[in-house]
Amino acid sequence: MAGGDNGASAAGEGRFVQAVPREAERVRFTIDGKSAEAQAGDSLLAAILVQRPVLRRHEFDGGERAGFCLMGACQDCWVWSEAGERLRACTTPVAAGMAIVTEPPAERFAHGRAHG
Amino acid sequence: MTMRRTDVVIVGGGLIGAWTAFFLARRGRKVVLVEKGVVGAQSSGTNFGNLRLQGRFPGQYPLSLRAQALWEDIEELIGDRCEFDPSGHLYIAFNDAEREKLEKYAAVSESHGLAIEHLGAADLARRYPWLSGKAVAATFSPRDATANPRLVTPAVARAAKALGVEVVEQCTVMQARREAAGFVLETADGRSFGCDHLVNAAGAWAGEIAQMFGEGAPLFPAGPPQFVTEPFPYFIRPSVQAVDGTVIFRQIPRGNVILAGYPRTAADPIRNRAPVPPAKTLAAMRHLTAVVPALRDCHVIRVWSGIEGYLPDMIPVIGPSMTTDGLFHAFGFCGHGFQIGPGVGLCLSEMICDGSTETPLDPFSIARFRGAVAEDEKFRREFDLPAAAR
Amino acid sequence: MAELMAEVVIVGAGPAGIRAAGILAAQGLRPILVDEGRQAGGQGYRRPSPGLALDMDTLMGTEAGKYKALHADFAALLNRIDYRPRTLVWGIEDRRLHCVRDGRQTTIAFDALIVATGAMDRIAPLPGWILPGVFTLGGAQAVLKDQGCLVGRRVAFLGASPLLSLAALQYRKLGAEVVAVCDTSSFRDKIAALPQLAAVPRTLARGIAYLAALKRARVPLFDGVTPLAIEGEAGVTALRFRDGRGHERRIACDAVALGYGLKPETQLAELAGARFAFDARFRLWLPVTDEDGRAGEGLYLAGDGAAIGGADAAEASGALAALAVLHDLGLRSEHDERPALRRRLARLRRFQQGLARAFRWPVAALARLSDEVAVCRCEHVTAGDIRRAMDADLGPVDVNRVKAITRCGMGRCQGRVCGPALQEIAAAHAGLPVEAVGRLRGQAPLKPVPLGILEEEEA
Numbered sequence: 021m022a023g024g025d026n027g028a029s030a031a032g033e034g035r036f037v038q039a040v041p042r043e044a045e046r047v048r049f050t051i052d053g054k055s056a057e058a059q060a061g062d063s064l065l066a067a068i069l070v071q072r073p074v075l076r077r078h079e080f081d082g083g084e085r086a087g088f089c090l091m092g093a094c095q096d097c098w099v100w101s102e103a104g105e106r107l108r109a110c111t112t113p114v115a116a117g118m119a120i121v122t123e124p125p126a127e128r129f130a131h132g133r134a135h136g
Numbered sequence: 137m138t139m140r141r142t143d144v145v146i147v148g149g150g151l152i153g154a155w156t157a158f159f160l161a162r163r164g165r166k167v168v169l170v171e172k173g174v175v176g177a178q179s180s181g182t183n184f185g186n187l188r189l190q191g192r193f194p195g196q197y198p199l200s201l202r203a204q205a206l207w208e209d210i211e212e213l214i215g216d217r218c219e220f221d222p223s224g225h226l227y228i229a230f231n232d233a234e235r236e237k238l239e240k241y242a243a244v245s246e247s248h249g250l251a252i253e254h255l256g257a258a259d260l261a262r263r264y265p266w267l268s269g270k271a272v273a274a275t276f277s278p279r280d281a282t283a284n285p286r287l288v289t290p291a292v293a294r295a296a297k298a299l300g301v302e303v304v305e306q307c308t309v310m311q312a313r314r315e316a317a318g319f320v321l322e323t324a325d326g327r328s329f330g331c332d333h334l335v336n337a338a339g340a341w342a343g344e345i346a347q348m349f350g351e352g353a354p355l356f357p358a359g360p361p362q363f364v365t366e367p368f369p370y371f372i373r374p375s376v377q378a379v380d381g382t383v384i385f386r387q388i389p390r391g392n393v394i395l396a397g398y399p400r401t402a403a404d405p406i407r408n409r410a411p412v413p414p415a416k417t418l419a420a421m422r423h424l425t426a427v428v429p430a431l432r433d434c435h436v437i438r439v440w441s442g443i444e445g446y447l448p449d450m451i452p453v454i455g456p457s458m459t460t461d462g463l464f465h466a467f468g469f470c471g472h473g474f475q476i477g478p479g480v481g482l483c484l485s486e487m488i489c490d491g492s493t494e495t496p497l498d499p500f501s502i503a504r505f506r507g508a509v510a511e512d513e514k515f516r517r518e519f520d521l522p523a524a525a526r
Numbered sequence: 527m528a529e530l531m532a533e534v535v536i537v538g539a540g541p542a543g544i545r546a547a548g549i550l551a552a553q554g555l556r557p558i559l560v561d562e563g564r565q566a567g568g569q570g571y572r573r574p575s576p577g578l579a580l581d582m583d584t585l586m587g588t589e590a591g592k593y594k595a596l597h598a599d600f601a602a603l604l605n606r607i608d609y610r611p612r613t614l615v616w617g618i619e620d621r622r623l624h625c626v627r628d629g630r631q632t633t634i635a636f637d638a639l640i641v642a643t644g645a646m647d648r649i650a651p652l653p654g655w656i657l658p659g660v661f662t663l664g665g666a667q668a669v670l671k672d673q674g675c676l677v678g679r680r681v682a683f684l685g686a687s688p689l690l691s692l693a694a695l696q697y698r699k700l701g702a703e704v705v706a707v708c709d710t711s712s713f714r715d716k717i718a719a720l721p722q723l724a725a726v727p728r729t730l731a732r733g734i735a736y737l738a739a740l741k742r743a744r745v746p747l748f749d750g751v752t753p754l755a756i757e758g759e760a761g762v763t764a765l766r767f768r769d770g771r772g773h774e775r776r777i778a779c780d781a782v783a784l785g786y787g788l789k790p791e792t793q794l795a796e797l798a799g800a801r802f803a804f805d806a807r808f809r810l811w812l813p814v815t816d817e818d819g820r821a822g823e824g825l826y827l828a829g830d831g832a833a834i835g836g837a838d839a840a841e842a843s844g845a846l847a848a849l850a851v852l853h854d855l856g857l858r859s860e861h862d863e864r865p866a867l868r869r870r871l872a873r874l875r876r877f878q879q880g881l882a883r884a885f886r887w888p889v890a891a892l893a894r895l896s897d898e899v900a901v902c903r904c905e906h907v908t909a910g911d912i913r914r915a916m917d918a919d920l921g922p923v924d925v926n927r928v929k930a931i932t933r934c935g936m937g938r939c940q941g942r943v944c945g946p947a948l949q950e951i952a953a954a955h956a957g958l959p960v961e962a963v964g965r966l967r968g969q970a971p972l973k974p975v976p977l978g979i980l981e982e983e984e985a
């Protein structure tokens with residue numbers, strides 16, 4: 021999906037634009053293993069979408085999703101943590117050290133062993 | 137008022153009524169299937185979808201096995217597979233006493249020719265690594281299966297209709313009596329039907345129909361609470377059940393886990409409601425995560441139940457009336473009518489067309505309620521009903 | 527005094543819930559105010575998250591005063607109420623709410639329950655609406671207020687709602703390029719609604735001022751629009767529509783904010799036992815209440831969750847519900863404010879009925895929605911799937927049966943998003959009035975709850 025016709029989803033670009041700055045502690049977290057930065061108190065959804073065009077792949081239609089209602093109603097923004105937790109990105113604040121994965125952690129379901 | 141005459145009227149468009157109509161029509165009978173709502177929307181459309189053979193009451197095996205053979209042929213029979221899946225059923229024990237119970241169940245199953253695999257803790261860990269150590273032993277029956285209950289009854293009714301059955305929806309039978317020339321039925325919308333044979337397949341409401349013929353059975357409505365999770369990768373193939381009754385679950389290939397919990401909850405057949413108390417939801421969730429810890433973080437997205445007819449001995453009533461010639465009952469399926477449904481329909485059609493059926497149905501006779509009836513041990517453990525219903 | 531021991535619980539800390547809490551606290555009660563969100567304020571008066579340099583005065587414009595007053599009143603209330611944020615109510619049984627807070631189960635017993643759960647956007651699907659970059663109109667505003675984020679760089683606003691122009695202005699103020707504001711209702715609809723809109727001239731004037739400001743800023747405004755598709759592969763790249771004069775247009779954009787007014791969040795009211803009736807003006811099923819919000823024994827409804835009315839009506843109905851609770855507990859004040867509040871609420875709701883008329887829910891477009899468009903975004907059920915299921919012999923007509931057969935409305939959101947569209951598609955396909963196909967029934971849990979929910983702590 022390289023190139024201009026994809027608008028905000030051009031490679032490497034985020035979908036959201038941080039229009040107003042926020043004074044808060046910088047925190048590091050990871051998305052699919054890649055290191056990322058956000059400010060404590062950002063919603064996970066905003067923290068991800070300012071740096072990426074999409075949030076997750078849909079279970080049934082295979083298409084990409086980036087959330088929809090942004091207020092905890094449509095349930096279209098659930099992502100995973102590496103440890104297997106489910107996080108509703110639009111209502112979960114990002115926290116230092118979070119390890120987010122946008123696909124279900126396959127290993128957990130192959131063997132079904134919960135971590136920890 | 138003109139009366140519509142036919143060979144057989146079936147009251148109740150659930151799975152039982154639909155299969156009975158289907159098999160009667162295959163034998164050339166003229167059938168009217170009368171349903172007060174729409175077909176397959178009650179118990180038959182809300183159930184868990186288990187087609188379990190293990191752990192049945194011994195007298196039910198001939199009927200259950202006959203029914204399973206029909207399920208295995210469902211696509212051939214009605215032209216629709218309805219998500220039938222021979223997923224197998226894993227019956228798990230949490231301690232030695234339960235393991236012994238499983239062994240007893242297995243002996244019964246095996247005596248009827250069912251293949252059962254006996255699994256110890258090491259086998260379980262190897263074959264089902266997602267099971268917690270809580271399960272110490274299990275029996276696995278590969279012939280047990282599952283299907284999608286929301287699809288089955290409408291599909292069977294459609295097939296019956298294609299064979300000539302008249303399906304009348306939104307029509308409540310209010311009165312039924314036997315006259316010299318046969319049965320006469322009157323419905324809430326002012327229609328009347330006459331027939332030679334009448335089948336009472338009215339589910340949790342069947343007691344009212346039986347009473348119209350001076351016949352009684354201690355039928356009461358209840359439903360096991362059901363839950364479904366969000367979808368996630370498919371990793372649980374068999375349907376799994378704890379022999380202590382605390383948890384039953386299966387995952388469908390789409391990824392959702394369906395879970396049933398006990399105790400059963402009281403249902404209201406008059407207001408047509410079967411609410412699930414939140415405490416039951418929580419208890420079932422806890423039992424499930426104790427058995428499959430990997431599900432801990434997955435979410436329950438919906439709960440529901442249904443209105444099922446139960447009898448205190450946990451055995452259904454199937455067969456001829458004791459008071460009225462030509463009347464047949466099939467009700468009180470006590471939470472397992474989905475599996476035997478096609479078999480019940482076939483047997484009823486044989487009794488109506490041939491006067492008898494090869495399948496032994498004596499244990500299911502309504503006659504047993506004329507004497508004292510032994511309560512099933514499950515009865516106390518797996519129900520919590522308002523005192524009035526006990 | 528026995529009455530003072532009565533436990534009153536309010537669900538929803540928006541304007542309705544906050545006003546209700548204030549009135550109860552003023553009478554010496556200590557209500558419990560529960561809200562799923564991290565901050566009080568609800569939807570319309572959502573607060574920026576801490577540290578965000580958002581100038582709410584400019585953003586809220588003429589409503590800034592009310593916004594500040596509500597939050598100031600709430601701050602002053604805090605030590606007289608039991609406020610429980612981050613607490614989702616997911617179930618109810620026998621005068622007890624079941625909640626989850628930080629992954630832990632809690633229950634809250636009540637004698638009287640005020641449900642003030644607000645609303646969400648009403649959505650009409652169109653081709654491409656599930657692409658990344660399409661958001662609800664309310665969501666586009668929410669993420670701006672809460673996070674200071676714009677949902678894209680070149681944003682189109684599509685639907686039928688007075689909030690279209692408000693949101694477009696807010697986006698423009700904060701640096702977005704607003705490429706189009708496309709209103710699917712026509713100028714004629716608005717003229718027809720004028721008599722009702724005149725019930726609240728101030729708000730009417732505000733709406734007109736928003737439009738004028740957009741015009742001055744040369745934002746392309748279209749009305750009487752027929753949406754054709756949102757285009758894109760991996761994300762939104764354009765909005766295609768026919769304008770009021772019948773010209774087809776394609777406008778490049780990277781985000782679309784979509785909304786057709788609001789629909790109440792009635793699931794909790796339903797589980798609590800409220801009855802529902804179809805309201806033809808909104809084409810919504812609404813809970814039945816008396817004029818003060820009573821919906822059953824010990825059950826009171828207020829705000830947008832009872833009937834769409836906007837923030838002012840939410841405050842008035844919240845106050846009325848609280849006064850009804852006090853009245854029913856036998857605590858009457860000598861000065862009865864209820865008649866005045868009732869008149870005010872009736873006027874505000876009349877205005878809202880005017881809005882529903884001016885900004886029409888696109889019934890005909892939904893009837894024509896092409897078969898391949900997904901209606902249910904959770905389960906990916908298309909309009910064609912719905913119609914095919916209905917066409918089958920003995921196929922369903924009632925939407926709950928359509929759900930049972932197709933899975934439309936069975937997913938994570940429990941039909942919140944697809945419900946209204948499903949009703950229209952089913953009704954049109956069956957050739958029945960929309961109220962004849964029923965409404966999706968609510969079921970617990972109100973929102974997903976984790977299987978590994980921790981046990982309740984001993985109180």
Ligand SMILES: Cc1cc2nc3c(=O)[nH]c(=O)nc-3n(C[C@H](O)[C@H](O)[C@H](O)COP(=O)(O)OP(=O)(O)OC[C@H]3O[C@@H](n4cnc5c(N)ncnc54)[C@H](O)[C@@H]3O)c2cc1C
Pocket residue numbers: 147148149150151152153170171172173174175176177178179180181182183184185186187188307308309310337338339340341342358359360361362440441442443444466467469470471472473474475476
């Ligand atoms: C939640 C739940 C889970 C279950 N899980 C399983 C399972 O996993 N495996 C299994 O084998 N079984 C299961 N069961 C049991 C199984 O679903 C039932 O035993 C079976 O569906 C019974 O079918 P039926 O046709 O007798 O009843 P129903 O489906 O209830 O049909 C009876 C019909 O009669 C109609 N009716 C009643 N009175 C009248 C009247 N006067 N006039 C016209 N129509 C009338 C009703 O509207 C109804 O549609 C479960 C049941 C429930 C509720």
Ligand SMILES: Cc1cc2nc3c(=O)[nH]c(=O)nc-3n(C[C@H](O)[C@H](O)[C@H](O)COP(=O)(O)OP(=O)(O)OC[C@H]3O[C@@H](n4cnc5c(N)ncnc54)[C@H](O)[C@@H]3O)c2cc1C
Pocket residue numbers: 091537538539540541542543560561562563567568569570571613614615616642643644645646647663664665667668689692788791794828829830831836837838840972
């Ligand atoms: C997304 C959105 C944006 C809006 N933007 C504007 C705007 O910019 N300007 C304007 O004038 N109007 C706006 N509105 C209209 C707005 O709804 C009303 O003006 C006003 O907020 C209604 O107040 P309320 O108190 O009825 O509900 P709300 O303000 O919606 O508050 C309801 C509260 O209930 C809580 N809640 C709901 N269900 C549960 C539950 N099960 N458990 C716990 N808590 C729960 C929610 O978290 C929420 O905080 C918007 C509406 C929406 C939906």
Ligand code: FES
Pocket residue numbers: 087088089090091092093094095096097098108109110111
């Ligand atoms: S975007 Fe709808 S719930 Fe998060």
